[in-house]
Amino acid sequence: MFGLNSRKDPFLKRPFCYFRKKRNTIDILYRVVGKVTTLMTGLRAGDTAEVMGPLGNCYPVEGVEGRKPIVLAGGVGIASVYPLLGALVGKAHLFYGGRTARDLLLTGELESLSSGLTLATEDGSAGFRGTAVDAVRAHLKGRDKRDFILYACGPNGMLKAASALGVDGYIASEEKMACGIGVCLGCAVRTPAGYKRACKDGPVFPIGEVLFD
Amino acid sequence: MFGLNSRKDPFLKRPFCYFRKKRNTIDILYRVVGKVTTLMTGLRAGDTAEVMGPLGNCYPVEGVEGRKPIVLAGGVGIASVYPLLGALVGKAHLFYGGRTARDLLLTGELESLSSGLTLATEDGSAGFRGTAVDAVRAHLKGRDKRDFILYACGPNGMLKAASALGVDGYIASEEKMACGIGVCLGCAVRTPAGYKRACKDGPVFPIGEVLFD
Amino acid sequence: MTDRGLQVRLGKLKLKNPVLTASGTAGYGEELAEFFDLSKLGAMVMKGISLQPWQGNPAPRITETPCGMINSIGLQNVGLDVFLREKLPFVRQWDVPVIANILGTDANEYIRLAAELDEAGVEAIELNVSCPNIKKGGISFGRDINSFSRLVAAVRRKVKNAALIVKLTPDAPVDVFARAAGESGADAVSLINTIPALAIDINTRRPLIKNVIGGLSGPAVKPIAVRMVYQASRAVKIPVIGMGGISCGADAIEFMLAGATAVAVGSAIFRDPMAPLKVIEEIGAYMKGRGIKSVSGITGAMAGR
């Protein structure tokens, strides 16, 4: 959770992934969409901000076994799967989608971190024309889904479509958060066992555990 | 009126004097007391802020005639009387008060702009021990008050005391302001003719026109 | 945009766009006229007026709060006579509908004010029964449903030409009062007025407003105001004028989606006298970006979830 000291507006912290962690620094990869991310662009060396973390769980990589990992990232979801690509030691095929080519970042670096990289853009300006989920579906066509394990991070619509692919794996919820530590119950994710908290019980959930409308 | 773009908190602009005006720049002399003034200290070259002005009236200097001008400034009221000292072409005796010596700024420069400079501090750490109004009162002792004209700027308590000195002249109100342009009626100053607006009808009023509680 | 797509109607009153000034935040137009052409406004809502001139409350009258401000002006105003003699003729120089905001200490005063202003030809009269800053009359009508309905009906009988707008207090159930206003003959309701509030200086221990309690306005109240506009607009068929914390086009559109036919810009004028024009432009840009032909298509168009 990232917030700005000494301001009452914006009031809440915002959730971000640790994109890269070094000894004394943390890199955050972020897309400028609103109030806090706009203010982040104005920060300069010496300014202070409040960071609380790490919070929540991580993608489990032990379950991979003999399966081929597919990593699916939509938009800024790439920040979340970047460390995962490292943990999967270059074995994953990455499907990375955005609206246009301009939304796709770091593609060179990502290629070197994965066994294969498929880009997808809605307007066809780079790679596959369509969503990244469409690209995965095309990739899986005719193959045995049980040979794969899926990791997905992106907007809700994408996670819903990814969950319906029929492949086992995990999704990382991007539910809105207020506290990030489990006390507000704001980040509700619907599961067969009732609502769970994306921040504390997640953000990573096994596919099938999250019920979409 | 000075405010910070793109913020909803602090919500209102704040009133400041033009301390020094050059061709393309305006200097503001300010004391850090709260939200906006604290944010002002964090501004850096290239940052944007909104300034609306000049607004309101000025100290009239035509009325001086044969009288000896006394300028009385409390705290940051010095910003307001600084240009006045120039307009009075070095003829004024300046009485400048603060809590301690540390509150008194630019004393060297002020001395050169006035015919006499009397400092006053409540703790006696510089100049006269007491308020600047006390210092003026001492100065006037035994003299004919009709030989003087007074200009005062400072907190309400000081203006009240200054108004009671029996000397003709002007005071500049520091009433809180919301709009600065006369539409909110927030900056009410009580006069025999009803409430007037410090921002539009003032901030400078003839002594006697402002009624204090 | 000067085009017809921005036109809205408040009963019989046609406005060239849905953006008004909020009463008490634009004076009688004299000061704002130094900043922009008043005829660009949908309508000019005047500072509240009473039969006799009122002194108003002692200072301090305003204080800032998180994302907002508290005021207790106490309806300082020049009174009906000076209004008719000086203020109304001044604003008549511009081609802009004039809405007079009135406040009385009893029903008779409201009726006299309304009758004289109607006769003087103002385009609309806004009944302020919601000012938290005066002791007698006013808000007592806004909180008691029976005297409220009687007052609106009585004023209605006197007002022949002007549109009649009733300004509701956020301190009573707005759906109930909006409905009563409609049934008693109002052409529109407006809301919200400021919300009673208190701020204290912990150093001096004194209230930051001399009158202790004042009225809260500004962005802080917007979510409450949008909710109330939503509730009021679902309770009535007459148009609703929404206000409370509007400072940009997006804010205005939020109120319209919730059910407002027109909106008013209030305290935001204090930050930026040009705020009403900015709001008009940004509504136009929103419509253009989405191919919305008529601004009335936005009113009440909040989607279900």
Next chain:
Amino acid sequence: MTDRGLQVRLGKLKLKNPVLTASGTAGYGEELAEFFDLSKLGAMVMKGISLQPWQGNPAPRITETPCGMINSIGLQNVGLDVFLREKLPFVRQWDVPVIANILGTDANEYIRLAAELDEAGVEAIELNVSCPNIKKGGISFGRDINSFSRLVAAVRRKVKNAALIVKLTPDAPVDVFARAAGESGADAVSLINTIPALAIDINTRRPLIKNVIGGLSGPAVKPIAVRMVYQASRAVKIPVIGMGGISCGADAIEFMLAGATAVAVGSAIFRDPMAPLKVIEEIGAYMKGRGIKSVSGITGAMAGR
């Protein structure tokens, strides 16, 4: 400060300092215990509980607004049994009074909840008759003075040992309800709960809360909350617990000057889990700086103007 100067009393209940967590913003203590020693709190107010577990409302449940937030959690909670079996024993590891916040859909549910919790030995029971986010019960008691008084009196008869606190809604006249609470046997009243509010995404046209209307909290509501605490505290002799937008010691002292005996820190915990401790420290520093020996000297000490 661990000294006795910070002690306050809520009826028979003695607190080591006047700072509580606000219900629903600190869970059942499990998460905050990872951040600080819960025994430093004046009291731990638990997330609202009902007889049966409740699912709560669909997402999105929260959205940010200017200087505040809207929530519609819908009282998701584990229910009385799990509370007694798991949650209460957990927090009992710390030397901190426990205040159970309860919500029923009818009077019987309130009475059963209160009786069982009283028996289980909680130090106080807070009757939540002011949650805007559930459909049945709850706030309907908070808005109707007769059923409100009957409910408080009925619960009072069942509660033998615990202090009884009634949490008032800001959506009804707080002086009237505070007085009724006192007359019906409450040991204290607490206020404010969140204020019904609505925010709409102008791009999707959807409400930003799935349930459309939620409750506003945070600094934006503070001036309204301070005013209500002032009004309530002047209407009653029993202590008032103030909350609504407190995020630092100065905010807490403002509530106390207005008449609060104790205060609760709510949404500010979401920004900073350490906020309640910061508030305690800053109250201590304020007292020290001014030579105030007992915190109760601040309560109601607003000066006249």
